Amino acid sequence: MIQLKEAKKIYKNGRTEYPALNGIDLTIENGEYVAIIGTSGSGKSTLLNIIGGMDQTTDGQYLYDEKNVSKMNSHALHLFRKEYVSFVFQRFALLNQYSVYENVEVPLLAKGIEKKERKKKVLSALMQVGIQDLYKKKPSELSGGEQQRCAIARALVMDTPVVLADEPTGSLDKNSGIKVMELLEGLHEQGKTLIIVTHDMDIAEHADRIIQIEDGKIVADTKKN
Numbered sequence: 001m002i003q004l005k006e007a008k009k010i011y012k013n014g015r016t017e018y019p020a021l022n023g024i025d026l027t028i029e030n031g032e033y034v035a036i037i038g039t040s041g042s043g044k045s046t047l048l049n050i051i052g053g054m055d056q057t058t059d060g061q062y063l064y065d066e067k068n069v070s071k072m073n074s075h076a077l078h079l080f081r082k083e084y085v086s087f088v089f090q091r092f093a094l095l096n097q098y099s100v101y102e103n104v105e106v107p108l109l110a111k112g113i114e115k116k117e118r119k120k121k122v123l124s125a126l127m128q129v130g131i132q133d134l135y136k137k138k139p140s141e142l143s144g145g146e147q148q149r150c151a152i153a154r155a156l157v158m159d160t161p162v163v164l165a166d167e168p169t170g171s172l173d174k175n176s177g178i179k180v181m182e183l184l185e186g187l188h189e190q191g192k193t194l195i196i197v198t199h200d201m202d203i204a205e206h207a208d209r210i211i212q213i214e215d216g217k218i219v220a221d222t223k224k225n
């Protein structure tokens with residue numbers, strides 16, 4: 001369970017302060033499918049980054065299944081991310097110096113899984129997202145949709161309980177966007193917590209719960225029946 005209590009984030013640049021989150025109280029149960037919406041600059045990405053342990057609150061608390069993530073140092077945060085969170089972020093999800101195959105293999109190497117088993121898992125994940133023929137390419141040689149699918153393949157092998165996606169269909173054509181959403185929703189159907197940030201109301205409507213934030217505060221929280 002994800003629990004934020006009065007979570008605040010203030011970015012500082014010299015003496016200037018930029019409040020991004022102004023007291024977020026939020027509980028997301030394990031296995032929920034949530035969309036976070038809001039205007040540009042409202043704090044959506046900041047909130048997602050905090051939930052994923054990529055950034056820390058400046059005030060308030062973040063608990064994940066009773067673990068106090070807001071008190072973790074950078075090493076503990078690294079371990080938290082590795083065990084619990086997969087990111088499907090187009091901008092910085094993939095390592096450009098590695099091939100598609102290697103990008104999907106990296107988390108398995110980190111877990112110490114042996115080579116034969118790694119190969120089986122990587123190929124199976126690439127097949128599931130339909131980019132098995134592109135396994136030798138570098139991410140920069142892929143289309144936006146293919147990059148997203150590669151990031152989803154990595155999320156598949158990581159098998160973490162939480163999957164976070166920031167504008168997963170942002171720069172994709174309609175069909176690639178539909179494919180990416182189907183793959184993400186497949187992860188949710190496996191029981192994972194799926195949280196997506198999106199500008200697109202049509203995409204948000206897929207989720208079981210829509211949270212709207214404005215000026216770093218939750219202004220609406222709607223669950224489907």
Ligand SMILES: Nc1ncnc2c1ncn2[C@@H]1O[C@H](COP(=O)(O)OP(=O)(O)OP(=O)(O)O)[C@@H](O)[C@H]1O
Binds near residue numbers: 038039
């Ligand atoms: N590193 C930073 N330093 C200073 N201010 C920042 C930083 N990152 C974000 N901000 C500010 O925090 C606020 C929230 O930013 P955030 O990226 O979370 O918004 P967002 O809702 O995801 O926006 P968008 O939809 O445009 O991506 C904005 O006012 C932004 O300018």
